[in-house]
Amino acid sequence: MVAAILSVAFFVIVRSVAEQAAESTQDDILSASATAIADSLRSEGSNVMLDLPYSALSMLGTLSEDRVFYRVFTGDGTLTGYDDLPLPDRTPQRGQPAFATFDYRGDQVRAVSVVRPVGTGTSARDIIVTVAQTRLGLEQTSRTITTTAMGVGAGFFLVATGLSLWAASAALAPIERLTGAVARRGPHDLRPVTADTPAELMPLVNALNSFMARLRASLLRNEDFIAEAAHRVRTPLATVRAQAEITHRKLNKPEHRRAMREMIRAIDESARSAGQMLDHAMVKFRTDTLAGDRLDMCALIGEVCDRLGATADLKDIQIVRDLPDEPIPARGDGILLQAALQNLLDNAIKYSPEDSRIVVRVEQGFDLKVSIQDEGRGFGDADLTRLKTRYTRGANVGDIVGSGLGLTIADEVTRAHGGRLEIVTNQTGVGACISLILPRI
Amino acid sequence: MYLAHTAQNLIAGLIAAALMATPVASYEIQERRIYPAQGETSVLRVISTADLDVFDPILAAFQADNPGVSVDYTVTETADLMQALYEEGASFDLAISSAMDLQTKLANDGFARTYTSPATEALPDWARWRDQIFAFTQEPAVVIVSDAFFEGQQPPDSRDALIALLRESPERFRGRIGTYDVRRSGFGYMMATQDSRNSESYWRLMEVMGRLDAQLYCCSGEMIRDVATGHLALAYNVLGSYAQSRLAMTDGFRIVQFGDYVNVMLRTALIPQTAENIDDAQTMVDFLTRLGTRPDLVALSELPAIAPDSFQANTALRPIRFGPGLLVFLDQLKRGAFLRNWEDSLLQD
Structure with missing residues (x-):
């Protein structure tokens, strides 16, 4: 854009300068011609005589093939030349040529008039000599210069544009390299950028690296905080529960023992809720930068079943593992998947009646489907899709204490892994089946 | 063929006679002939200062190349051609003249049309002006000398040598030198004015010739006749092409080209503003400017075509330059002054 404006300005300036130069050249020659004619005027008695010098007109033909007109006017009439050639509007001063431009005989002409006194004493008269020339040569010269100027201007513009494009792409190339290097990074890759960058970009790279260092420190702090919080909340609760158990055994009055049992149950729920909330916070944090570790789904399910085995035994619930013998490969964040399964299984145990069965089954079809089938009360008429949102519980939870976070955790984990949570409630009101569906690898 | 041609001439002559019986213009027509075309599609009206017998082969060849174009050829003097176009606004499609100054005046004052074609652009710069005047012949002004008079003697080879010879033996040359009466001949005037520009020795030569009672x-034609018969010893500023063609028929004279300089007159064509059949006029201009490619026509018409090489071969040849300079001697005051000078030199009775 700037190059275009500069080119146009250059063109206009060159053209106007060229035109002025060409015009002043023509004016000079015309003046010389008119002066030569005026100089050859002489008086013989009362008559004015003129011996038209050959060079006066031939010099006008040296530069171009322009038409030439002249007139010598004595004041009484035309002495010689073209008697219809217009005289200057005002009689020019002696020694001061008067220039004019007008149309004559079908062409635009440039005319110069000079005045010379001829004769002596009372017979002295001012003679006006006018010489005019068409401007064909002038136009040709200015056209030539214009064409040249146009060519130079266009060339200038093209070169400037080309250079600026080249400069822009050369300047932007390192930025694009840098962008690519940052975009290609994995979610946990917060190492400093080491892409080859020019010195001009060093401040940007430094700022980026320093930002990533702070981000990494902040993430580490968050992880520490979650671990610390889980520890700090759970450990005292475990202590309180142990003390309560001991106290419970020492108490004799049945109403005291009942009160203490209620207390223990409340402590259990608190510990569980705190655990779920911390699980959820952890899920939130870990799904943002999901790990893609290779896992064995079989081993992972087995571990979760083992961990909850004791809780199930308390209610005489049998966990049936319908699992294949060989490992089931999966990709994802093992801790999250474990948390999701643990929450689902924990829910199943909580809502199952005593002396019932929970079947954990793995099906490998188009997807990898881990389902937990219980014989509990199901979800009633609750909106199944809303169940997955935070703190929402089934319509028939009744007396059972819960936070409403379990399904939310499982749902968020499966979605972070590109899968979905399927809830099928038995229409007869007995049993529900929750499936964690993940894409196969 | 010959009979047909004769019949054609006869018809043309009759038409010319009929037209001349009813004068419509005040300019004087010397001769007029119409070359009718079979299956005529257009008529090209030419006004020319070249005689019919010179231009006849060119017109015939043009018609052979351009069947269907009838040519109406009018011959006038150079001054009549000027008067017809400049003052009377007569309408012609092409004007052919040996008067470079008058053709220049016509072009300068806006009476000519501009035309460019590959043929005209192939002409050297000095052979065209403003793309309006196109030269198609180059005809030098020469000196012719009588064989009888210069028997066993080398004729002079420059103006200075001629002046020296005349001064050496004035009695031998008295009354036996011929030159143009520049007051009556346009060609003579143009050559004289060009001489006066080219060399100071011109006026000395005129002085000497005047003292020797120049004819x-x-x-x-008349100068050549008188030199060939030995009536004149030499004639100065004779049209070279004319002398050359006479040399084939007549004995008794030689052509001398001076070594100091030789003025070369260019015969030119221009398309007047009043032209109506511009297409054929342009075709004719192209045809004429390519005359050099037709040696047969050059031989038949005896018009020397434009040949830039000849100026390299003989550096004394100087083509008369087109341009405003040619207008100077057309200026009435200038012409009057020049003729007074000329008369003072030549008429010393």
């Missing part, structure tokens, strides 16, 4: 002529 004045209107035309090259």
